[in-house]
Amino acid sequence: MTAIRFPRPLAFVFSGGLARAAGQIGMCEVALELGITPDLVVGTSTGAINAAVLAKSPADFHGSARELWHAVAQDKALSSTWRSTLRGLAGKGSTRTQTMLRKHLAATFEDITRDQLEIPFIAVSTDLESGHASTTQGDTIVNTLLSSAAFPIIMPPVSVDDQLLIDGSAVAGVPVSQAVAAGARSVIVFDTGSSAVNEDEVANIGWYEVLALAFTHLVRGQADHDLLLAARDIPVVTISIDQGSPFDLRKAPEVIHLGRVAASDVLLELSPRHGKDFRTINKPGLYGNHGINDH
Amino acid sequence: MHVPSPVTISTVGPREPMVLAHRLPRPIAYVMAGGGAHGSVQWGLLQALGETDIAPDVLIGTSAGSLTCSILGEDPLSALSRLAYVWSQLDIEILVGDSWMAMLSAATKKSQSLAENTAEEATLKSILVARDFSELKIPTAAVATDLATGKATAFDSGPLIPALLASSAIPGMLPPVTINGRRYIDGLASANLPARLAVERGAKSIVVLDTGSREPAPISKSATKVVSRVNNILNASQRRAQLAYASSHVPVLVLPTPQDLGAALDFRGTMSAASAAYEDARQFLFDATKLPGRSTLSPGLYARGDRLRSDPDLGQFLVPIETSGERS
Numbered sequence: 079m080t081a082i083r084f085p086r087p088l089a090f091v092f093s094g095g096l097a098r099a100a101g102q103i104g105m106c107e108v109a110l111e112l113g114i115t116p117d118l119v120v121g122t123s124t125g126a127i128n129a130a131v132l133a134k135s136p137a138d139f140h141g142s143a144r145e146l147w148h149a150v151a152q153d154k155a156l157s158s159t160w161r162s163t164l165r166g167l168a169g170k171g172s173t174r175t176q177t178m179l180r181k182h183l184a185a186t187f188e189d190i191t192r193d194q195l196e197i198p199f200i201a202v203s204t205d206l207e208s209g210h211a212s213t214t215q216g217d218t219i220v221n222t223l224l225s226s227a228a229f230p231i232i233m234p235p236v237s238v239d240d241q242l243l244i245d246g247s248a249v250a251g252v253p254v255s256q257a258v259a260a261g262a263r264s265v266i267v268f269d270t271g272s273s274a275v276n277e278d279e280v281a282n283i284g285w286y287e288v289l290a291l292a293f294t295h296l297v298r299g300q301a302d303h304d305l306l307l308a309a310r311d312i313p314v315v316t317i318s319i320d321q322g323s324p325f326d327l328r329k330a331p332e333v334i335h336l337g338r339v340a341a342s343d344v345l346l347e348l349s350p351r352h353g354k355d356f357r358t359i360n361k362p363g364l365y366g367n368h369g370i371n372d373h
Numbered sequence: 374m375h376v377p378s379p380v381t382i383s384t385v386g387p388r389e390p391m392v393l394a395h396r397l398p399r400p401i402a403y404v405m406a407g408g409g410a411h412g413s414v415q416w417g418l419l420q421a422l423g424e425t426d427i428a429p430d431v432l433i434g435t436s437a438g439s440l441t442c443s444i445l446g447e448d449p450l451s452a453l454s455r456l457a458y459v460w461s462q463l464d465i466e467i468l469v470g471d472s473w474m475a476m477l478s479a480a481t482k483k484s485q486s487l488a489e490n491t492a493e494e495a496t497l498k499s500i501l502v503a504r505d506f507s508e509l510k511i512p513t514a515a516v517a518t519d520l521a522t523g524k525a526t527a528f529d530s531g532p533l534i535p536a537l538l539a540s541s542a543i544p545g546m547l548p549p550v551t552i553n554g555r556r557y558i559d560g561l562a563s564a565n566l567p568a569r570l571a572v573e574r575g576a577k578s579i580v581v582l583d584t585g586s587r588e589p590a591p592i593s594k595s596a597t598k599v600v601s602r603v604n605n606i607l608n609a610s611q612r613r614a615q616l617a618y619a620s621s622h623v624p625v626l627v628l629p630t631p632q633d634l635g636a637a638l639d640f641r642g643t644m645s646a647a648s649a650a651y652e653d654a655r656q657f658l659f660d661a662t663k664l665p666g667r668s669t670l671s672p673g674l675y676a677r678g679d680r681l682r683s684d685p686d687l688g689q690f691l692v693p694i695e696t697s698g699e700r701s
Contacts, residue, residue, distance in 0.1 A: 289545035292562040295523030
């Protein structure tokens, strides 16, 4: 018996967020521990990897997700995205980053396909040609995830059928509209948070960091727009963390903990009050600890 | 100096003004997008709007659009001839200086930009007489992005030149500008076409003066081409979001703009782009006068229908304005 009930189908939505997506493991664990289970999981980029681990076997999520993140964080060649970025800018190095990520994903997913997952799963990529979201990519889960997480420069685009696919963050940093399109009547968003940093953090940054920050603001602006649109039609619960480096995988254990704390706070706030047995979240709107300016 | 005039190449000379203002609820905002050298398109669009009876109550612009707004806001009567002069003179050296050695040296250091904005500042001060927003005759706002938070911020009071420099501080290339203790960069990172801000600030109808776009580059796996393509995709989706928000609240008239322009920092084609924009916008505005009914327009996206009809975000708001084939 769960204390918080949602209109079904309920989707768990995992945003992109590079290393900060580790926090989604903590968030998702707390939701599962409270007996909240999804009918559909949707993810972008590194969030798609977490979503696929959940879809493969919710019962094994805690162990599998931590194992995969631990393996990637231990891989010195992958654990610093800055190093991967330099490799990518230098030319063919990005193919090596992809090969290494493929190895770790294959250890978790072997060669299973989407039909073999326990929960329906959608990963979002960007079709480079049309500029639109693509959700049908890849024969195996591993190939699907590689296209959804093909972050520009760090990894090369992935060819699937006639499409050239890259990271889904370019069109769906928070793939909530894809969840709605797939029929979700409510969503819980495991969100890696706003692109905002403190003013003192931008005092002494270099020109390339100004450029990177402008880029993340662009991505986030679009994600906020999608969240607001979805919240007009269905209940959208966001669990967000605004801390944790997007670039340092070695901090994953701390970021997972931040995710647990954020999820506990949000879900406690939504819990039934005054001795009631349960609360149904059925009114469209934005719930949770989002920092979105909602007019 | 030779300044080509769009009017001389038009097939029809100016007649009675096209009557359209009574269809637009007031206050009417002109919303001007950023776009570097493509900003010259807005000169052509303003020329076409000058042949209607529409007069803007407020102006809001981003980057190149914030400069066009300031010129118009400072003196609406002389704006067209001043814009003609500005766009015939502007080029990349005037904006970022001509020292490539200095840029290379900046690239290797931890500076906040590749170029300084001293050349741009001197250029702005020579174009504009006003130094404070309060000196402008039409209320004007310049949109920049708060570097730390990513929020779109509209400057409409206080010193004008720093706000314009902030609004057009291309990230990585020109330095962030500190205003009231916070750093700001080009409004393109948050609202390159600030239609939403216009609505939030009270506009009851909007005329969009976009800057057009360039032919999409061929798709390639090269890292730099992918990044440039991603930038286009993000800008396009930000534009759709801005137009969707605005046209669900107020009538939004989107003037057509050329889609075959050169690079955004290539200033060679600015005059011909403006002429083409003028011709199309003039026909569009004439077609808009044929919209059925007499009362003010209801909220919606009043635009050429061809490419928007199937747009998942904008199609629902579209009120297509088709070419009638006959001109005024």
